[in-house]
Amino acid sequence: MANFLYRLADLADWEQAQRTxxxxxxxxAAEGFIHTSERQQVLETARRYYAGRGPxxxxxxxENALAAxxxxxxxxxxxxxQEHFAHAFAPIPVEAVGRIWPFSPGPHGTFALLPALRDDA
Incomplete structure (x- = not known):
């Protein structure tokens, strides 16, 4: 069974990953690991660290592909x-990334979880 981690990323960083x-x-580079979130942590991470950024x-x-x-x-x-967060201690191979979505705040600057990731989807 697959276990998924989520990473909000600047589009430029993802485009660079496509090339490399x-x-x-x-x-x-700064901390020695890449921050990731569990699905239920994505919105708070977006609110705290990605407001006003984009695209x-x-x-x-x-996560199984990372281990492999x-x-x-x-x-x-x-x-x-007051939570545990998964940290990846090496660059993430693009083959380990299954789905990619544009992620932008709504008209009032708040983020919403994508329909494909909600419990009711």
Missing amino acids: GFFASADL LVLLEID AGVRVEREWAAVR
Whole structure:
């Protein structure tokens, strides 16, 4: 059974990944890992860190594909959010990214979970 992780990304970073075969964002260089979220964490992550940015895409990453590619993923406690978050400790192969959606705030600047990811979908 697939377990998916989600990453909000600047479109330019995803376009670069298309050219190189690997997604690597600034947090990998700065912190040594790529931040990802579980589905239920996406909206709060968007609200806290992506307001006013764009264009964005939401990447759905197959955690099993990361393991098969040798990318270590660890869930680490984030005290500021009082939750565990999955961190990928290497560039993410584009083959591990299954679905990609444009991700933009609505007319009032708030984000909404895509219909394909809601529990009622």
